[in-house]
Amino acid sequence: LWAGLKGAVPILLGLFVLTGDVAQGRRVYDIIFVVVLVSVIVQGGLVPFFARRFGVPMRDVEPEPWALGMRFQHEPEGLQRHYVSAGSPADGCTVGDLDIGESAWISMISRDGHLLQVRGDTALRAGDEVLALTDPANRLDHIFDKPRQQ
Numbered sequence: 001l002w003a004g005l006k007g008a009v010p011i012l013l014g015l016f017v018l019t020g021d022v023a024q025g026r027r028v029y030d031i032i033f034v035v036v037l038v039s040v041i042v043q044g045g046l047v048p049f050f051a052r053r054f055g056v057p058m059r060d061v062e063p064e065p066w067a068l069g070m071r072f073q074h075e076p077e078g079l080q081r082h083y084v085s086a087g088s089p090a091d092g093c094t095v096g097d098l099d100i101g102e103s104a105w106i107s108m109i110s111r112d113g114h115l116l117q118v119r120g121d122t123a124l125r126a127g128d129e130v131l132a133l134t135d136p137a138n139r140l141d142h143i144f145d146k147p148r149q150q
Contacts, residue, residue, distance in 0.1 A: 007036035064113070078136045082144035086126035090144045096120030100143060104134035 014032035017025045051058045084090045090098060095106050095118060108131040109116040109124070116122055124130070132140055 007040045010036050076133075078134050078138075080132045080134065080140055082130045082132065082140060084124050084126050084128040084130060085145050085147070087147040088126075088144055089142070089146075090124045090130070091126050093124055094120060095122045095124065098124075098143060100132065100134065100140055101138055103138060104132055104140065107131045107133050 010032050014029045017032075018029040019025075022028065048058060050056075082090075095109075098106070100106070106118050108129075109118055109122065110129040111125065111127070116128075130144060134140065
Protein backbone atom coordinates (compact mmCIF):
# COMPACT_ATOMS: atom_id res chain seq x y z
CA LEU A 1 0.00 0.00 0.00
CA TRP A 2 2.72 2.49 0.94
CA ALA A 3 4.55 1.91 -2.34
CA GLY A 4 1.59 3.12 -4.40
CA LEU A 5 0.03 5.97 -2.47
CA LYS A 6 2.95 8.37 -2.68
CA GLY A 7 2.60 8.52 -6.49
CA ALA A 8 -0.73 10.28 -6.23
CA VAL A 9 0.77 13.61 -5.14
CA PRO A 10 3.15 14.11 -8.09
CA ILE A 11 0.41 13.09 -10.53
CA LEU A 12 -2.01 15.58 -8.99
CA LEU A 13 0.63 18.31 -9.04
CA GLY A 14 1.36 17.38 -12.64
CA LEU A 15 -2.28 18.09 -13.43
CA PHE A 16 -1.64 21.74 -12.53
CA VAL A 17 1.11 21.80 -15.13
CA LEU A 18 -1.18 20.10 -17.64
CA THR A 19 -4.15 22.42 -17.06
CA GLY A 20 -2.09 25.57 -16.62
CA ASP A 21 -0.58 27.66 -19.37
CA VAL A 22 2.83 25.94 -19.24
CA ALA A 23 4.97 25.37 -22.31
CA GLN A 24 5.10 21.65 -23.12
CA GLY A 25 2.78 20.90 -20.19
CA ARG A 26 1.61 17.64 -21.75
CA ARG A 27 5.19 16.42 -22.10
CA VAL A 28 6.01 17.34 -18.48
CA TYR A 29 2.90 15.50 -17.29
CA ASP A 30 3.80 12.41 -19.35
CA ILE A 31 7.30 12.38 -17.82
CA ILE A 32 5.87 12.70 -14.30
CA PHE A 33 3.43 9.88 -14.97
CA VAL A 34 6.11 7.52 -16.33
CA VAL A 35 8.51 8.26 -13.46
CA VAL A 36 5.77 7.63 -10.87
CA LEU A 37 4.66 4.45 -12.63
CA VAL A 38 8.20 3.03 -12.78
CA SER A 39 8.84 4.06 -9.17
CA VAL A 40 5.69 2.36 -7.91
CA ILE A 41 6.33 -0.84 -9.87
CA VAL A 42 9.97 -1.11 -8.79
CA GLN A 43 9.40 -0.20 -5.16
CA GLY A 44 6.20 -2.22 -4.87
CA GLY A 45 7.92 -5.23 -6.38
CA LEU A 46 10.80 -4.98 -3.94
CA VAL A 47 8.64 -4.87 -0.80
CA PRO A 48 8.36 -8.69 -0.43
CA PHE A 49 12.10 -9.13 -1.11
CA PHE A 50 13.17 -6.64 1.55
CA ALA A 51 10.55 -7.91 3.99
CA ARG A 52 12.06 -11.40 3.76
CA ARG A 53 15.60 -10.02 3.90
CA PHE A 54 14.96 -8.04 7.09
CA GLY A 55 12.72 -10.64 8.71
CA VAL A 56 9.50 -8.64 8.53
CA PRO A 57 6.61 -11.12 8.45
CA MET A 58 4.23 -10.74 5.54
CA ARG A 59 1.09 -12.80 5.36
CA ASP A 60 -1.93 -12.82 3.12
CA VAL A 61 -5.09 -11.74 4.86
CA GLU A 62 -8.35 -13.17 3.66
CA PRO A 63 -10.71 -10.29 2.96
CA GLU A 64 -13.78 -10.23 5.12
CA PRO A 65 -16.27 -8.33 3.03
CA TRP A 66 -18.87 -7.80 5.71
CA ALA A 67 -18.22 -5.62 8.72
CA LEU A 68 -20.76 -4.76 11.30
CA GLY A 69 -19.74 -1.71 13.21
CA MET A 70 -21.30 1.19 15.01
CA ARG A 71 -19.63 4.26 16.43
CA PHE A 72 -20.75 5.98 19.60
CA GLN A 73 -19.69 9.19 21.32
CA HIS A 74 -19.28 7.30 24.61
CA GLU A 75 -18.74 3.69 25.55
CA PRO A 76 -22.16 1.99 25.75
CA GLU A 77 -23.12 1.15 29.29
CA GLY A 78 -23.72 -2.51 29.89
CA LEU A 79 -22.46 -3.80 26.54
CA GLN A 80 -20.33 -6.88 27.16
CA ARG A 81 -18.40 -9.08 24.74
CA HIS A 82 -17.68 -12.63 25.75
CA TYR A 83 -16.20 -15.73 24.18
CA VAL A 84 -17.77 -19.00 25.29
CA SER A 85 -15.07 -21.07 26.99
CA ALA A 86 -15.08 -24.84 26.80
CA GLY A 87 -16.64 -26.25 29.95
CA SER A 88 -18.27 -22.97 30.96
CA PRO A 89 -21.95 -22.91 31.98
CA ALA A 90 -22.79 -21.39 28.56
CA ASP A 91 -21.05 -24.18 26.59
CA GLY A 92 -23.83 -26.38 25.18
CA CYS A 93 -26.57 -24.31 26.81
CA THR A 94 -29.37 -22.66 24.84
CA VAL A 95 -29.84 -18.90 25.04
CA GLY A 96 -33.21 -19.37 26.73
CA ASP A 97 -31.67 -21.53 29.47
CA LEU A 98 -28.79 -19.18 30.29
CA ASP A 99 -28.87 -17.91 33.86
CA ILE A 100 -28.18 -14.28 32.95
CA GLY A 101 -31.03 -12.60 34.82
CA GLU A 102 -34.02 -10.61 33.65
CA SER A 103 -32.08 -7.45 32.80
CA ALA A 104 -29.68 -9.11 30.36
CA TRP A 105 -30.24 -9.64 26.65
CA ILE A 106 -28.06 -11.58 24.22
CA SER A 107 -27.97 -9.36 21.14
CA MET A 108 -25.49 -11.11 18.81
CA ILE A 109 -23.78 -14.46 18.44
CA SER A 110 -20.94 -15.08 16.00
CA ARG A 111 -19.74 -18.61 15.24
CA ASP A 112 -16.87 -19.36 12.87
CA GLY A 113 -17.23 -15.95 11.22
CA HIS A 114 -20.99 -16.31 10.69
CA LEU A 115 -23.72 -14.39 12.47
CA LEU A 116 -26.30 -16.64 14.14
CA GLN A 117 -29.92 -15.76 14.64
CA VAL A 118 -30.48 -15.26 18.36
CA ARG A 119 -33.45 -17.30 19.56
CA GLY A 120 -34.25 -19.05 22.79
CA ASP A 121 -33.35 -22.44 21.30
CA THR A 122 -29.99 -21.31 19.87
CA ALA A 123 -27.34 -23.50 21.50
CA LEU A 124 -23.99 -21.92 22.34
CA ARG A 125 -20.70 -23.69 21.70
CA ALA A 126 -17.15 -23.12 22.86
CA GLY A 127 -15.53 -20.41 20.74
CA ASP A 128 -18.75 -18.51 20.04
CA GLU A 129 -18.52 -14.74 20.39
CA VAL A 130 -21.47 -13.27 22.29
CA LEU A 131 -22.54 -9.64 22.68
CA ALA A 132 -24.82 -9.01 25.63
CA LEU A 133 -26.62 -5.92 26.88
CA THR A 134 -27.20 -5.79 30.61
CA ASP A 135 -26.93 -3.57 33.65
CA PRO A 136 -23.31 -2.43 34.05
CA ALA A 137 -23.14 -4.08 37.47
CA ASN A 138 -24.32 -7.44 36.10
CA ARG A 139 -21.05 -9.01 34.93
CA LEU A 140 -21.60 -12.20 32.95
CA ASP A 141 -18.01 -13.47 33.03
CA HIS A 142 -18.94 -16.39 35.26
CA ILE A 143 -21.43 -17.64 32.64
CA PHE A 144 -19.11 -17.57 29.63
CA ASP A 145 -15.56 -17.65 30.93
CA LYS A 146 -15.32 -19.86 33.99
CA PRO A 147 -15.64 -23.66 33.96
CA ARG A 148 -18.74 -25.24 35.48
CA GLN A 149 -18.61 -25.99 39.18
CA GLN A 150 -18.89 -29.72 39.89
